[in-house]
Amino acid sequence: MKRVLWLLTAVCILSGLCACGADGKGQTQALAPPSAASYAAEPSPEAAAVAAFLKDTTYLDLADAAGLAPYYEAAAQRKAAILGAPTSIVRSDTFVRGETYTGTAYYISPTGNDEHDGLSPETAWRDPVRCTWGEVQPGDAVFFERGGVYRLAEASLRLGQDVTYSAYGEGPKPVFTIAAENSARSECWELWHEGAGGAKIWKYYKPTHDVGGIVFNDESYARRVLEWPTPNGWLAVDVLPMDPVNGIVAREDPCTNIQVASAGEYRTVEESLTEDMTYISRVDISGLTYPFEASQAGAGELYLRCDKGNPGECFADIEVIFQNENDTSVLDGWHADGYVLDNLSVKYYLDNAVNGNLMRRDAVIQNCTVEWGGNRLFSIESEEPTNDYCLIGDGIYGVAANATIRNNYMRHCGNACTFESSMELLEDMGTYTVEGNLMENCGQGIRVSLINEGEKNRFDAVLLRDNIILDSGNGMNNACLEEPVAIDLGVDFVQYAGSIEVCDNVLIGSTLAIVKAPHPDAVKTNIHNNTIAQSENGALLTMGYSPSGDGISWYTMSMVKTN
Template structure:
């Protein structure tokens, strides 16, 4: 079991077996052979602008460890390019050409991510008409007559859960034609904006990238570029693990990945502990399956920040463990996530996985998610004791914790959502200005089955717990505080896709507005399952239960029980003051970490 050292002041012609004979580059590591139990040590305070591509595997008993040595800040592996020597283009706009530029997606100004320049700046243009997946039209007056956005990007909200971007192929008056988005058609009443075009550069920080000329343009206002540090993510991956198993990364900073910071392809039983993952043009961690599976990844005690699509994406893994991590600011800029379904969730696990395994998401702090904080659809899932603060900031029809089951939900078993604290799952203002109701703290979607939802606390939400055509789930001992639309929302798609066989007992729903239980179904209103021994507190008085969007409303448990047979042993006290827990202690800068992380 050998130890190898890498230092910015090293020399690749040396042995690498001591600090005095350290290697210099990741490339030397990439082309060297290692054995189980070996340790690869990067000097603290050092920085390597290279991709690390390990080629040797360890074993379960003796992993190959990648770790720091010395004193100071953790070593940095980065895929950044710092932009200097700008060319003044006039009108406060500067440019930089570099033939090595990828198709730039992530840029930082003094360490803060900056979205591309856009029109309009913060709002959306309303889609007054749309032609399938080919064009959208808004009022001509919304576009200054001098602007022609052909060649730019359109970011079009097509419905509540799809926001796509594509290439603008034509612009005539108020109509934009485009290509390259997902299968979903655009719809009247939603909205769009334009980005990545010269006409969008009107204020400090606006930028666009001309991919054909490999040229970056940026508006600096009245300031000089030299007053700021501008960096872009340019390496496709910063750490690229392909068909290599039993590696253990500890206390390494992995930053500025153009596509992802860490790529794992057909790689098994690899561990990342106490690493800092930051600035990813798409994913913090991305698992690829090419003729095999990436299985057994452990991500523990890590900080993951500023990712544009998913902080962690793991489709079709046999198992993954995510524990004690602090994850923040995923997909907070509209127009950065991928197109179509399943993009934008902070933790995205599985698409259609029924191979067995274990999926553990426990004791994490997740803050500021553009879409779902945790999204899963497979068996053997434990989502426990997570603290989730502010979800669905960019698009809706999602939740802090989201489970999908359509396509055979009955085959998914042993799934638990327990003891989580969820704060501020609130409505966003969608493009037409309507305050949407399709945001949920816990969301069991189409044919989601066999899930235990127990002992969770929800504070400040549009809707607390949502069952959408969900069956055979157990909703018990949850406390839901201060919902504005529904504490519990149960909906059926139709007679054959109903929410049935559920047990909903011993929960507390505290609310000032909206209702405690909302049922929406043309049929099967009495076949949802068992709803009983719950407590409803509404100090403002008024309706506690709503059926079919106000078709029937009930202000007492007795009338509700008489109509549908639910809540025969439940209680209510309209005079009780709602004891809303203080959410502030939940929010923090980082997750609690093991002492041996530092």
């Protein structure tokens, strides 16, 4: 089960760190480290200990535009390479996962016909779920036409056992989404309120279930104004910033950098939408009792403030992301071993873009994009607002044992790539590999955490290498209340893998820490040759509990600089 966000009860102990200054490897090998004169020559004992933990790290100041420019250029080149990756899956008598298939190829196109045989681009099927009707068998491949948009508003696309899914034709990767339609039509939006200063609030043309995001032209989004459902109506809330670097002192896991609190009043829509390009989603809460499961609420009203005019006339594409009445994952690997996803794009989704089952094995996800994951109301336990309110739009979640996730582009997800479980009986999880990916503006980049009771390592190895992760916690999921970090290895003192290696990654910017990791006396990790950029007074590392029971420790960038 996905971990639901929890209340911030914690505080932090602040410490500093020093820098070691060594080049990363992989794609960043040729990039020059910062000048040694910018960094402290004599680190404190605490800083030296952290430097030993983050071995051979290159540290950069987030404000150093010139120093960061080569890394942003490398990110741009990687993005272009992933978006432009050709389809290289071919038929062969020998099966190599992610490279070949051994059975029959089937084709699906938005202009196809489900009465056809699906065996060629000229006789392609039309409905993306057509490939689940029985013909497709293990060893086969399903190719979706590039440039097509496949709307899975009714149910997820269930993946098949040992089936490869890829793309054919020319143009951008085929898109899969739960968004039911392009809402960039003037008739989709009715002017509901016009106020002073040119404020214009528009009402969506039909009731919707909880809206987790609104995306414009695949490049910008409306910010959600959070309200709290109560038997008396929608309570206004304040989102309070929590700053572990400048004031919080605690000994528990903070999990977030914001706190939700009651504003003490019920506001009208126009009183709440005080800024342009913000929205409110009010599902039907009549008869509400706690605990309130938002998935069971009736459809309600959606209001969007757009001062420059009718949104349907201002934008060429508007994707309204709301929960359907069935599945909310887009691609569902729960029942399949050995599937391959290649050159597909999952956009505008809730909960999970790709969801898997940890009891399954051997998935490969490569050359794909995962973008614009919304966060929706979840389980509301009380009338008093808490941080336990939403379920976030994770990108690639769980997937399978012995999974490989490589060369993908992910942006504006809750967590781009997550592998976590409280399933203590899981064994023989193989190697979990995340490499060569680009992740930007996600709540978290990579999170790996597996509860482990006893001495047995669940994974043979966890390999997180050569990923570029930019601006964690700064995107459409800002309100998701999950601790924003680039890489999260958990804080529990359990060794869940025989080998945990984090290397050759570029980690630039986070609204909380860059790295979260268990205490080295509790869990053996090998974190080395990474490049990290953070603000001078920003949080660098959150270190977990030691076996003696010490609380969470925080380390900042502040002692790295000499002036």
